[in-house]
Amino acid sequence: MNGAPGADGRVLRIEGLHKSFGRLEVLKGIDLSVSEHEVICLIGASGSGKSTLLRCIDLLEPIEQGRIVIRGEEVTARGVDVNKVRRQIGIVFQAFNLFPHMTVLRNVTLGPTEALKLSKAESETRAVELLERFGLAEKKGDYPDRLSGGQQQRVAIIRSLAMQPDILLLDEVTSALDPELVSGVLDLIRELARGGMTMVIATHEMGFARDIANRVCFLDEGVILEEGPPEQIFSSPQQPRTQQFLQSIIEAGRM
Amino acid sequence: MRKVLIGIAAFGLLLAACAESSEETSSPSASGSTAAECAKSVTTYVGSGVLTVGTDNPAYPPWYAGGHTTDTNWKINNPATGKGFESAVAYAVADKLGFATDQVQWVEVPFNKSFAPGPKDFDFDINQISYKPTRAEAVDFSDSYYDANQALVALKGAPITGASTLTDLKQYKLGAQIGTTSYDYIANNIQPTQDPGIYDSNNDAITALRNGQIDGIVVDLPSAFFITAVQIPDGVIVGQFPTIGQQEYFGMVFQRGNSLVTCVNQALEELKADGTLAGIQDKWLSQVVNVPVFSTS
Amino acid sequence: MGIPGGGGAPELYELPPGESELARGRRSRILAGLRQEGAKSVLIAILSTVVFFTVLVVIVLNSPGWLEVKRAFFSGKYFAESLPEIAHRFLINVRAFLIAEAFILVWALFLAVLRSLPGPVFFPLRLLSIAYTDFFRGVPTILVIYILGFGAPALQIEGIPKSAFFWGVVSLVLVYSAYVAEVYRAGIESIHPSQIAAARSLGLTRLQSLRFVVVPQAVRRVIPPLLNDFIGLQKDTALLSLIGVLEAFRQSQVDVAGSFNFTPHLATALVFIVCTIPLTRMVDWLVRRERSRRQAGAAL
Secondary structure (H helix, E strand, C coil): CCCCCCCCCEEEEEEEEEEEECCEEEEEEEEEEEECCCEEEEEECCCCCHHHHHHHHCCCCCCCEEEEEECCEECCCCCCCHHHHHHHEEEECCCCCCCCCCCHHHHHHHHHHHHCCCCHHHHHHHHHHHHHHCCCHHHCCCCHHHCCHHHHHHHHHHHHHCCCCCEEEEECCCCCCCHHHHHHHHHHHHHHHHCCCCEEEECCCHHHHHHHCCEEEEEECCEEEEEECHHHHHHCCCCHHHHHHHHHHHHCCCC | CHHHHHHHHHHHHHHHHHHHHHHHHHCCCCCCCCHHHHHHCCCCCCCCCCEEEEECCCCCCCCCCCCCCCCCCCCCCCHHHCCCHHHHHHHHHHHHCCCCHHHEEEEECCHHHHCCCCCCCCCEECCCCECCCCHHHCCEECCCCEECCEEEEEECCCHHHHCCECHHHHHCCEEEECCCCHHHHHHHHHCCCCCCEEECCHHHHHHHHHHCCCCEEEEEHHHHHHHHHHHCCCEEEEEECCCCCCCCEECCEECCCCCHHHHHHHHHHHHHHCCHHHHHHHHHCCCCCCCCECECC | CCCCCCCCHHHHCCCCCCCCHHHHHHHHHHHHHHHHHHHHHHHHHHHHHHHHHHHHHHHHHCCCCHHHHHHHHCCHHHHHHHHHHHHHHHHHHHHHHHHHHHHHHHHHHHHHHHHHCCCHHHHHHHHHHHHHHHHHHHCCHHHHHHHHHHHHHHCCCCCCCCCHHHHHHHHHHHHHHHHHHHHHHHHHHHCCHHHHHHHHHCCCCHHHHHHHHHHHHHHHHCHHHHHHHHHHHHHHHHHHHHHCCCCHHHHHHHHHHHHCCCHHHHHHHHHHHHHHHHHHHHHHHHHHHHHHHHHHHHCC
């Protein structure tokens, strides 16, 4: 793990985050803090700003207002080495994750060798270890087109893990998968949580969220409308909008 | 009875007269008849009552002279001035064929068009085109109106100016204009170690010479004189090339099977016989003196 | 992304992604349909083609000038005579093409990357790249060859080569790089932004992302249009004849002028075609291979 948590044990702290795309304000003041080993699940409708929030944390999007502090270092300040920050954060997207022109092994070793400047041997050892741990070792010489969608996403997560990040951001990583492949990916994430990985997970999989989250945040129209432990959010949501949202999920048969 | 005999005699004379004139129209014969008579019997003229002569544009000296005006498309020289070697020859031949100066019309004929298949838009084309047996399969050539020798042009003081044999020239990069037999001469008789540069026009070859991209230009002797006198003041004629094999000559180009060839040949005969052709040559190509000849070793 | 919609939805949940059974099923249904229609329409196609070409041939062969054209353009004797030398000279075209191509691939990539540098600080470089591509795509190649081929050596600057071949190749590189840079740019811009995000999220710098992730994919993607440009380049090597290089086309011009027969140009055409056909077949093969790899980019 890189560095120690901030003085108050927090890995990530977001204060008053505003983000606009042109004239459209997508995030209207987000406050969030994540402690070490915590698993936060972000739920909410499409367009509520979940993906944007995760991308902002990884400094993939510039912000209009607010601060993001990672392990005590304000990463939204001027003069920050953005690449260095990104090495500490892992992010996995919904699709188009793996580099299709590289083998699975090379996909995983690219970051360690080029960004962390590890030797080829070291990177490969680390990569093979991770692939073995999650049952994908025999795929290491294959190109992504030979893997199922679920396998690809698992490799994508492994690729982020190879960087040994402080925090892992998962942006609806199962939403584009065929349903029977989803469980494989969710199992992997569960194991990471058991292992103490700090994670912020945007997801539609409510059952999974209920299982794994320490805290659930409901995003609605650019703000965290409600947050709390899963039992509270799922069983007795306070806000009417939260209730509406959960109701629509139930009706769609996803819970 | 006497009336019948007179009638028969008259009829016989009439027949004889008809026979004679029909002989003339069916096959123009060179023996005994003049070029003019020959020309009258030709039916394949492109224009009516005029002789249509073709050459390429621009019309370069010393083949054409007298300058040009902006009212025609001719560049450098307008062939219709009658000045310049080929222009003079064309008008002299036209005269022998029975065409007055104002009955001669000029048309632009790019080199490639002069031998393209299909009907020609000229009666003959005069454009420094050398006779070659292969070429004669595609078109008809007149007899020689100029025996052409090739020469070598280079820049003053260049090493190539010291060459005196064909072997001396092997090491240099030579240049020539496309369509001239200069390339043949280079390829067959000089056989240099470097590929020659072949250019669209003599002007391009001259540019290349000035740039140092080639060491010398192989070009016909009269053109060589013009080039060194006017176009490249610091140019010299290194020497002229000996004839190897058949003497090269310029001939007019005709549509295959055009009976006018015979008449033009007759005209050329007459011009050679009465000294006109020699006079034209003296007037326009007079500097062909004292140019050293390369030896073949 | 929610539940995939469309017809035949129930099957989707059983299928692995990529070359799915659904697609295979669809294809075999189409083929079966074709087989029924097939015999009849194929017959019509063959018949109409035969009729068309027969009519064409009859018209041409019976035209009044055919014999003359045949002698002038399709003479077996001149074809056989001129072909060896033309083929030999074609090696100059090949050399020009290979050298030019190598430089174009590199220089054009540089121009494309220059064009894609973001931010106001790089604006002059972007502008330069745009000006370059606009200029060299606008001016006719033949003019560039003429001006550089005769003009550059005329400057008489010490040390720069005088050779027409050199300046001809330089001209081709300058002109074609403008086209190829645009092709590269299209390729670079077609890479899904998530790929770049994934690369940057690993902590790779912008340049590293370009080098390891974007450019390799972009180049693979644009191989067909790249190769199309190169087939064009191969043909344009004939323009070197203009500045005096004795390559295949110039050689056939010399033969034509010497014999007054146009058939040598046919021989040159044949030599050029024979060399581009392998290239076009290679393009097809590369496209097929790349398509299968690219499906992984969609991931799911």
